[in-house]
Amino acid sequence: MLILVLYLLGVALLCALGIWFIGRHSRHSRHGRFSHGKNPVRTHGTTSRRKNRPRLGVQRKSEPYLFLLPTLLLLLLMFGYPLINSFIMAFQNYKLTAPGKIYFNGLDNFRKLFGESDIWLIIRNSFIYVLISVLGQFLLGMTLALALNKKFKLRGLYQAIVFLPWSLSAFVIGLMHRWSFNGEYGVINDMLIKLSLISEKIAWLGTPGFSLAVVIMAMIWMGIPFFAIMILASLQSIPISIYEASHIDGCGPLRRFFQITIPYIKPTVIVTILLRTIWIFNSFDLIVVITNGGPANYSQTLPSYMYTKAFSSYDFGLASALGVLLMAVLVVYVTVFLKTTRYNKAGNF
Amino acid sequence: MKYTAKRRLGNLGRGLILLIFMLLVILPIYWMIISSLKTNAEIINAQQVTYYPHQMTGENYTQLFKLYNYRQMLTNSLIVSISTGLCITLLSIFGGYGLARYSFRGKDTMLLFFLVTQMIPGILVIIPLYVIFSKLGLINTRLSLFFFYLIVNLPFCVITMRSFFERIPYTLEEAAYVDGCSKMTSLVRIILPVMFPGIVAVFVFAFIGAWNELIAGTIFINTSNLWTVPVGLKSLIGKYDVKWGVLMAGGVGALIPTAFMFAFMQKFVVEGLTAGAVKE
Known part of the structure; x- marks a missing residue:
């Protein structure tokens, strides 16, 4: 619970910073832009053109972030936070059947995982x-x-x-x-x-x-x-x-x-x-x-095994340990992917 | 002479290959449809497998609706898929526009982040989300599915939308600005109408993604009146007794909407698919 609160605070802080930043840079233009939006026909004319032009440069800086803010927020909240959470769960004794007994147990989950014959x-x-x-x-x-x-x-x-x-x-x-x-x-x-x-x-x-x-x-x-x-x-x-x-x-x-x-x-x-x-x-x-x-x-493959482990025995700790294993595979894979395709340099996909 | 003979042979080979691929696709679907039209006795007859229904019947379909509440499943699936589709379309219009029309600090990182989210196994997110959703009281609501489908499909749709935007020349927008349009007006009045097919394609992506999903559905929902189609049908696969006829009928019902959407939007969906995943 504490992690959730901290994480939410962090995200909120980031957003506030972003909004403040955007506000500072486009304070003068805000009013104009939105009134234009409501009534485009009337703004037709030389005055608005003159008003729009010099502003564009300033607006450009903050605008893309504004456009992408909702998407990024959603993804950070629903991808970022759960991933951190599952990383922590991997080192915990976390069974949904015994919600009172959640504690850190070091590498026990991993030991159990590799002890399994299958x-x-x-x-x-x-x-x-x-x-x-x-x-x-x-x-x-x-x-x-x-x-x-x-x-x-x-x-x-x-x-x-x-x-x-x-x-x-x-x-x-x-x-x-x-x-x-x-x-x-x-x-x-x-x-x-x-x-x-x-x-x-x-x-x-x-x-x-x-x-x-x-x-x-x-x-x-x-x-x-x-x-x-x-x-x-x-x-x-x-x-x-x-x-x-x-x-x-x-x-x-x-x-x-x-x-x-x-x-x-x-x-x-x-x-x-x-x-x-x-x-x-x-x-x-x-x-x-x-x-x-x-x-x-x-x-059975690794992800399907993780699913079975998590939702038949409700041992989320063990399942998360498997998840960390998957993440490790993923990190290696992504690195290889980026190296071979030079994605990051092109910045395109 | 020799040349035309060679060419004819090539065409024949090509036709043969095309025929095989078509059969490969059609036969399993055919088998599903005719199985759904057979009587239960004909389906479970180990002595003789029939290749067309000797006794055509609609009993599997009536059973599906009467005994297994298929209507409710369809409604749930529709509610979740349409709301996900609309929300994703809106968000990806904004996101795609931001990515297509600006260059800004952190853009490459953002794109990389989107790519990486596409590589994360769903189950890795589902398990912690289950804990979070149950704390927030979202388990057993359609809202949980909405949120999950939203984040899973969003990155791909944003990227796809971006490439649709990039195909529209910037001069079109500039002309609008010169005429005194603001950013928003030019986006809504000039650009969106031009790229309407792309928008529909993105909606189709999101809709199909939500409509077809099974795993999150089985985990987040456990009351039968909130089940989506795949989840509800999966419950018919018992350990010892599988209702094949009813299942096949349900499967046919599940594939009709997405198949039609795809068939009608094929050109744009294919375009979007290639634009979203690879860009040379």
Whole structure:
């Protein structure tokens, strides 16, 4: 509670400072600006023009902060504060079932975490899940984008259909896959048997290995459109004249692809892959819907495990310790991301 | 001659690839829809899986509304998604404008901060927020979901809006100033009408983000009459007994609004998506 009060005070102080600063710089202009806003037609004329001009320079300084203030405030309050809070909880004995007994316990949570027999399995799952999902999405998305990069009849309609998975919820997608891969009544088993690829029904979601594979398949299905959209956009930004020039110079299609197309789309591809990697790592609703981590944690990843830990045993301390672990991974990742893409230097995304 | 033959082969291959991708998307959705139209006996028939409903029925849909209060779920989802969408649209108009039209100290840091918020796992924020919300008495209210969806979707929407603003030439605004418009008037009367499609796209992003979310919903809400669609449907997945027919019907209902929104706004959504995430 004390932290909350302190934090709120800090934010309030910052805001007050900001407002004071803005007020000091635009005190003279305030009145004029707002009266103009109400009645733009009447301010038409030389006087207002003369009034507006010299002010603009002064206003510019404070105005962007004013425009961004609500957004920043919300994000600081609802992202910043909780993150600090969860960092503190990681070093506490914090069980929601025993609210009276909250105290600092040093590294106990971390010891408990690494003492668990399944933790390495879960870390391994996370790696496999992220790696194969990203790779699958990228390769299939790239294929789709290349196929789409030529005008044909009804391309708009086709895109509306093929990009549709982007707008569907992980819940619905999870449901579809869970039902299709159902061991007894599922359509996948039935088809595989009819094609005589398998002779007996497979309990996809109850077998270690297969359950994670189903989750990955659902994840790939869900993410192809995003990759395709990104890569298609960058393919379409390649100037045609370059292709024409290469054609005149006698460049074959294969060489054209590797020496013109690939270098052109490389920056987009790298940024997309890096953004998607972290997004896939973080998202676990598919896991919750399809397998709920089962059987016996064989399809559990770090974030889904954190969710399970927090809301089945209500041991928020332990869950937060896992969260700190995630944060560490994140920090490393963000650094790598910034280094490879030089985002911070461009200041753009 | 050889050239055209080659080209034809290429077109054939391209067509084949496009066909496969279309089937890949359509078949699971088809399977969902026809499963929702089957009778329960036909669904749970381990001997024979039917590829179209032999006995078409709407009983799953009527059950959904009568027994499981689907109407209430839809209402809740709509309330949360629309209010989130509107609020985000408004905030990102201001934020996007500030980022697009000014260069100021701390801008790069701000952009970096937005980017980093996009990389933070949701669950990391949800757990402490649960504690905070329960202290503030917000658990089990739609307000908690509104706040959460707001902050989760806001950074991306601000960035997207920014690139929509950047596409509008500054001279348009300057002309308005010369004619005696103030900042606000020129924003409301000149610029916003021009970028109306972009604004709708941002609303669609926020709406879809809120409509589709599951995890925060299951955590922040535990009374059944406040459940959103995914949360309510998830409660139908029992440990031993799963009502597949009803679930599929509910899933179809859940995907209709977002699918339609996407289909109609496809061009602008795709534009926004590429503008918001990567910018060369």
